Amino acid sequence: QCAEIVAMVVPTQPMLDVLRDYGIGTEAAVIPTGIPAGAFSQGDGARFRRVHEIRQDHKVMLYVGRVAHEKNIDFLLKVHQAVVRERPDALLVIAGEGPARRSLEDFVKRQALGDHVRFVGYLDRRSDLPDCYSAANAFVFASRTETQGLVLLEAMKLGIPVVSTAVMGTAEIMRDRRGGLVAEETVPDFSGKVLRLLDDPELSRTLGLEARKKAEEWSAPATAQRMLELYGELAARRRA
Numbered sequence: 142q143c144a145e146i147v148a149m150v151v152p153t154q155p156m157l158d159v160l161r162d163y164g165i166g167t168e169a170a171v172i173p174t175g176i177p178a179g180a181f182s183q184g185d186g187a188r189f190r191r192v193h194e195i196r197q198d199h200k201v202m203l204y205v206g207r208v209a210h211e212k213n214i215d216f217l218l219k220v221h222q223a224v225v226r227e228r229p230d231a232l233l234v235i236a237g238e239g240p241a242r243r244s245l246e247d248f249v250k251r252q253a254l255g256d257h258v259r260f261v262g263y264l265d266r267r268s269d270l271p272d273c274y275s276a277a278n279a280f281v282f283a284s285r286t287e288t289q290g291l292v293l294l295e296a297m298k299l300g301i302p303v304v305s306t307a308v309m310g311t312a313e314i315m316r317d318r319r320g321g322l323v324a325e326e327t328v329p330d331f332s333g334k335v336l337r338l339l340d341d342p343e344l345s346r347t348l349g350l351e352a353r354k355k356a357e358e359w360s361a362p363a364t365a366q367r368m369l370e371l372y373g374e375l376a377a378r379r380r381a
Contacts, residue, residue: 184275
């Protein structure tokens with residue numbers, strides 16, 4: 142026998158909109174998944190660059206996540222082609238594993254991008270991944286399927302500015318435009334935003350500071366407090 146469903150929690154407003162379109166009318170609260178306290182608080186970007194033989198003067202664009210077709214990484218590679226034409230010192234680092242890796246590697250080979258793209262595979266979240274984030278000049282993301290997009294917040298927690306489309310869950314994170322630049326899913330617009338960030342150190346610094354502050358608002362303690370408040374409201378309503 143199923144218990145009565147009093148309310149449900151969803152991580153972002155766009156996901157709640159999807160559920161409403163499915164005809165689900167249960168009372169709902171938007172409470173995102175938070176980043177655990179202490180996680181992604183520091184990283185050694187210089188160490189990561191040494192280990193992976195990335196020059197200290199390279200401008201690193203970073204993608205972190207499952208290497209799957211729905212993540213739209215092939216689009217990021219096309220964006221990177223355009224960036225490299227203007228900034229030959231740009232390097233795209235792809236961290237993660239998945240079924241699309243072979244086809245993406247084939248694309249890199251066909252387009253002679255081997256000197257400008259690095260696949261580093263799966264990284265340990267407690268050590269190597271924070272170092273990887275810290276090695277980046279910009280975090281780039283264009284997935285169309287995210288329920289929330291926690292990797293954006295992980296990058297922001299380490300002060301890495303983001304260039305991302307705003308679709309589904311990432312739309313919620315990028316709604317206030319703090320900590321990064323929102324790009325359209327077109328090569329000219331997205332690459333233009335990346336180049337703007339790489340070419341403007343003051344903009345990068347400002348967005349990095351915004352990113353750190355913003356990520357704190359999405360911490361696990363902060364979201365847990367919102368969950369407790371929801372339980373309190375529901376319990377009080379039941380007692381009444």
